[in-house]
Amino acid sequence: MPVRLDYQLIEAYVEPGSNVLDLGCGDGTLLDQLVQEKGCTGLGVDSDLDQVHQCIARGVPVYHGDMLEAMGMFEERRFDCVVLSQTLQQTSEPDRVVQEMLRVGRRAIISLPNFGHWRVRLQLLLRGRMPVTGVLPYSWYETPNIHLLTIKDFFRFCREQGVHVLDTIYLSARYRSLPGFMANLFGSMAIFVVERAQEAGDGRQKPKDEE
Secondary structure, three states: OOOOHHHHHHHHHOOOOOEEEEEOOOOOHHHHHHHHHHOOEEEEEEOOHHHHHHHHHHOOOEEEOOHHHHHOOOOOOOEEEEEEEOOHHHOOOHHHHHHHHHHHEEEEEEEEEOOOOHHHHHHHHHHOOOOOOOOOOOOOOOOOOOOOOOHHHHHHHHHHHOEEEEEEEEEOOOOOOOOHHHHHHHOOEEEEEEEEHHHHOOOOOOOOOOO
16 A cells, blocks of 8 residues: 555655654554664554554554544653644644644654645535545544644644744645645645754744735
8 A cells, every 4th residue: 555645745844763643543554664664663553443453463553542632641752753644634633733832843744734725625515515535535424633833823723822933734635735825725734844943043034925
């Protein structure tokens, strides 16, 4: 089975030998790849028991339970990198999740679907119904997504929460990477690399891709 594109891009941001916490790790594919290809160590966290069993079958260390509960067990800077892939919008307290990620990790990598994508807007405008797309394949009554956000929303969230955006990648169905001015309209997914704002220094500048 081919590795998800966002997994490939996230892996490129993780330094060899890093200690990684993978939140919402699913079947452990990403963490297993980091261990095998980059010599990383770490822990996966997932609330789905079936996914946890698949992690165990892969030999991936995993915690079965809530991600906030799991992070609460660790001291500050326990991990070099904390990953949250396409799951932030499914959490009940996304602000706490991000702050905890940056407490237990030196850096965080977050990928998220963009609800500002043009297909989403067009479906709402023309059909007047909750949109269903390749990245957002669920009907309204079965979706796990409870906090809908756009790329611009996440930039604003970072400013308000004291989170510094180190780097971004915007993805669409046709293009691996989009320029920032096109991201909120044409990007189906975004990957953010972030850290605590105070660690970036008082002279930090606004990310060039932010609108």
